[in-house]
Amino acid sequence: MDRDAVRVAAELMNEIYLSFFNFEIMREALPLLLRGLVVTAKLCVAVIPLGIIGGLVLAVMSQSNSRSLRIAVVVFVDLFRAIPPLVLLILIYSGLPFAGIDISPFAAVCVGFMLNNSAYYAEIYRAGIESVDRGQTEAARSTGMSSAQTMSYVVLPQATRNVLPDLLSNTIEVVKLTSIASVVALQELLYAADMARSLTYNASPIVLAAAIYLLILWPVVRLLSMMEHRVGN
């Protein structure tokens, strides 16, 4: 009875090994995956800085005296936080050609991500700006600094410091989000892995891709975790 259980367990382990950790297949698929990783990297480099800048601009605009500007920012941010990124991506990627607008897949993906990201970064920065004590603004304005100078030299440095964990957390999310581009056939890491999977009928390439994501992101996640717990304490 015991021997049967052990045999079943061993068989299961073997199955798992063959289906998920087939090193032969992984070795063959690696070059393909690395090419995908390069595309992922390009995507991140394009999207993250622009998203951060866009979010910053939106957050500063949300503090403006003009009511219509403030409302416009809220509408934009809530809209692009409500649409799932994949939907936005497909809409831009598939929809624009129908409207006669020609756009490269990479550019379509970039635009979609930037719209989505800047909304999230905007919310983070807005919380940061509002967390800076009003007295700081008053002190700066009372020495003759303009609103723009006050924002740049007094408020934003403190705001960024206050929300650094959230900024880091969102950036990690953006890197993970790039995997969605595989659905619109952009040849980033997951697309390459899935392609290898369908060619080999084996899930090992995807495990390899997961390992690559882990390698890149886990250290940052750990760092973030330590930052968050120090703040929480």
Added chain:
Amino acid sequence: MNETVTTSAWARFLETFFRPDLIEQYSGAIAKGVIVTCQVAGLVVVTGIAVGLALAMIRAYRIKPVNFLIIVYVDVLRSLPPLVLIVLTYFGLPALGSTLSGFVVLWLVLSMVLAAFAEEIFWAGILSVRKGQWDAARSTGFSFTQALAWVVVPQAIRLTVAPLTNRTIAITKNTALGMVIGVPEILNEASTAQSFSGSATPLMMGAIAYILLFIPIVVAGRWIETRFAWRRS
């Protein structure tokens, strides 16, 4: 000359994204997708938060080997893109002999991801409750578990509402990823309709369905955040 160019561009836009006859034809399909999306999202929220809270409470007992496992689990699930996990589970499990439907895989994976994030959020909340609260509870005869359940967690929860709401919204939007594994949610229905009709209108309908579904939730989330402001000092 400019007038006709702009009106024709506008007309083309409407024709591409807002064809009335297609809107009528596919509303039923989209509506069915909405129901499926809501089902998956609802289940994910309930199981994800419940498991996350359970994990955080277990972590409070500070049993080293158990904590190690929890931390590994949380780190891995926070570092991997949900789509990678979905594809891996859906296409990999059949090799082990089990066939789970797309619906179940989607629910399972998204719950586990939400649980990982929720655990971190609840844990940070538990850590931030002052030690004096534990002292007071234990000194009146509460056991560790009772103190945890009736004194510490209720206070911790107040601090977790805002980040939890944000994270939950972000993860439930990933239900759109179900399209990749054939779950008949909104995006899938919209995408299928797009292929059949050769028009981007169903896609726009899907996007609007998501917006109508999620904007109230995002706005409610914003309200919740202001009521339970979590201040990082």
Added chain:
Amino acid sequence: MSESRADTDANPILEARGLGKSFGATKVLHEINFRVFPRELVFIVGPSGSGKSTMLRCFNRLEEPSCGAVFVDGVNLMGKGVNINQMRQRIGMVFQQFNLYPHLSAEGNITLALRKVQGKSKSAARAAAQRCLELVGLADRANARPNELSGGQQQRVAIARALALEPKVMLFDEPTSALDPELVGSVLQVMRNLRDEGMTMVVVSHEIRFAREAADRVVFVCDGAILEEGTPEEIFSTPKHPRTREFVAEIAR
């Protein structure tokens, strides 16, 4: 009792005419008329909630007056085309909560406006900051962060920060109310020194002893209006208005 060094023959450095302020439906200031002459130290006293701080903050438009005008050095701050940022350089303000920039050193706090608003070079700004820190007795703490300084030291840095712009008049909004009692003296000494150097000062405060010894004029504000004004002797020893008498009796307790 102080000898008035005020130059009452000259034009007032700061003047409010018909200054009023409402928050929504609540009227907080009722058509205030107020003048400060060069080298004067005017003390503003009154019960809490009387609108003293609001009045002070209207003087540099940190609060926007609902009606009336504020003149600084003859210029109407409420006028069209007035560059309020430029005008604010002529008015120094010291806050109850100090409001030092936590991410900058003491010197950094002082040089920021000198560099960004007045366009001074880094070296010129640092030299000016050193001088101001010397004036408040903190020349050796130039590189300290606010959180490394005691409350009294922080407030002195805040005074130095306002001084550095060479204002014509300085406004003090309850400068010692947030300080532990033993730290109050150091700040009051700095204020005394400023007065002796001839700075025009408007001080909202509860430090009655300081008012008696250093103020040229005391103004009693109650329920958003100036009820009485006069020398410290007149206000504290022989108040005329019943409300003033009530207040003076309260604080003597």
